[in-house]
Amino acid sequence: MIKLPKTFTTTIGDTDLSLEFGRLAPQADVAVMARMGDTCVLTTVVLGDERDLGYFPLSVEYVEKLYAGGRIKASRWVKREGRPSEEAVLKGRLIDRSIRPLFPKSFKRDVQVVCILLSFDGEHSPEILAAIGTSAALHISQIPWRGPISTMRVGYVSEEGDEEAFIINPTEDVQDYSKLDLIVSSTNKKVLMIETMAEQVSEHILIEGIKHAHSTNVQIIEFIESIRKEIGKPKIEVVENEAVYNMKKTLKAKYASEIAILTQKYAARDDDAMVVKKDLVATVVGQNPEADPKVIADAIEDSLLDHVRTEIFEHGKRIDGRKLDEIRELKIETHLLPRTHGSALFQRGLTQVMAVATLGPTSLEQYIETPEGEATKRYIHHYFSPPYSNGETGRMDGPGRREIGHGALAEKAIMPVLPSKEQFPYAIRVVSEVMSSNGSTSMASTCGSSLALMDAGVPIKAAVAGISIGLMCKTDDDYVLLTDIAGIEDFAGYMDFKVAGTATGVTAIQLDVKNDGLTEKMIAETFEAAKKARGLILDQMGTVIQTPREQVSQYAPKVLMLTPPEDKIGEIIGSGGKTIKGIQARTGASIDVGDDGKVTISGTDQAAVDRAAETIKNIYREVHTGEVFKGAVKKILPIGAMVEFLPGRDGLVHVSKMSSGYVRNPGDVVQEGQEVQVKVVNIDERGRVNLTMMLDDDAKDSGGQRDDTGFRGAEHSDRRQRFHKTDRFHR
Structure with a gap:
């Protein structure tokens, strides 16, 4: 156990990497806080008891804490972090795959590695820090391990006309522009693990990227080696299992043909493979009563794999008869x-x-x-x-x-x-x-x-x-x-x-x-x-199938995406969602407005989707003078009627624009809910739309021209004259 905190620092490119030992988790065999920028990962390693499970009982846990990014879980009922996310599982696997090959095969004691993300700055990769911290912790511990290793991320940027460039340890924002996300774990001589996603890059670029990663890894490995020289613990000696080794020699000398038959059955996944194996174990036990049946079974498993290797190296023959570069049917x-x-x-x-x-x-x-x-x-x-x-x-x-x-x-x-x-x-x-x-x-x-x-x-x-x-x-x-x-x-x-x-x-x-x-x-x-x-x-x-089918399945939803102006989103949704709900009810399509302002329309009926899309487009489309629409009368006013000529968009039909004849009461011409055809007369400086129900360009209005607003009659001489005549008659 390290008694006093001690920090070691090196540089990767332009970024400092620090490893602090001994401050946190004092009861762990080794605990190291790795830091780059403001990203911090605590890695602990604990050695447990021996358990012969037939495999090495190594577990690597990568734990993400939301507080690392200053966040509280969004759920209203559950605020505690739950089971590991898929991303956390994948990061744990990445570390496991990097370190597992370097443990002795006969070492069967529990080893648990726990990496906890404590602080995240949004720039530096926590999984890279966790992998480096794990390597350092294992290397200075008493656990037998043939490290150290290092893990590094490499990006690749290539724009037309620009020089190609590999980027070592790219920050998150730089990685967004990279055509390559390459993670490489290696010793100072060889590559142990690769994880990559790439935008159809060539093998040559990948090989060069691996070289860059390995070169940087060598520097970090030298750094970790220097730490072990100062604070490292003596390693536990591992004794190889001689019993299995000796039994393998016996099987090779006396049961070679049985091993060959059993190997073929395993390769072909024959139903009786396990029965044949049990019979072979019983036969060997009968002739070697002092032998442990479990040792015999383990030796048989190893001998099967040895037989596969021998056939390839000595006879150039794969167990299923294929050539070395042949793909199965x-x-x-x-x-x-x-x-x-x-x-x-x-x-x-x-x-x-x-x-x-x-x-x-x-x-x-x-x-x-x-x-x-x-x-x-x-x-x-x-x-x-x-x-x-x-x-x-x-x-x-x-x-x-x-x-x-x-x-x-x-x-x-x-x-x-x-x-x-x-x-x-x-x-x-x-x-x-x-x-x-x-x-x-x-x-x-x-x-x-x-x-x-x-x-x-x-x-x-x-x-x-x-x-x-x-x-x-x-x-x-x-x-x-x-x-x-x-x-x-x-x-x-x-x-x-x-x-x-x-x-x-x-x-x-x-x-x-x-x-x-x-x-x-x-x-x-x-x-x-x-x-x-x-x-x-x-x-x-x-x-x-050579190319994708031209149409999606008849059973798949039909989806359209619109990008309306930001200032029109409110009009599309409407007060309390009234407009968007109305469109959905009329068309049968589903409509979703995303946080980015994009409107997604979906439904199994393409015609319904198209109708909904056209309706929404009409909400934010520009309206021009002279356009004709079919709309519904929404409200009757003393001076005319309000007509919804597009979803969520109303215009005024002034009483003077309802008919070529005199209209005393707008309610005598139209009723609320009635569908009418209207034409755009003009749009005033406040965006208000003035409409007319007189669609014939040659038709003369009953009262001259309206004023600029269109919401009040501009000239009333004709109406006044008619009014005066009527007034004199009554008198």
């Missing part, structure tokens, strides 16, 4: 479901995903509350992987971290090709239903999403496909890349390098490794293999 369909807005089935080998697209008005966008503020999300991708997709039983709870992560990756891959809200004013949700899982369902979800969106008539810029590349290696120079890895190859291999994109360039990347990282050469060759495979998949997708 593809099966592609669209328009599977009759009433959904868009659907597709994408199958690669035994991996099968059905994607379903649903369209809605922009009022159905997802609202997200973060320390930075409230935001909306227009494109939503949800990924579901139920137990039956693996031929298993299990609980059907909400989405887990893996499902959230896979859905987010497919979402990232599609977002760069979506049309703008102005081009396609819809909220879009895609659901990936994993029907069968045997490797790279996230990339199958990406392909299925692209197909479903085109089937739904969403005018995406280009089709998107994705592929996963695996790695088998003995050394950094002796390795093999595998295109389209199946499930057992994923378990046996050392990387899962997912690349999605169009024929033009890459839109998303996700890299996870199980070794100490990838060299620059490995990364470059992986990009090359992924590009080749992506092209083949896109070609086959194109044989099913």
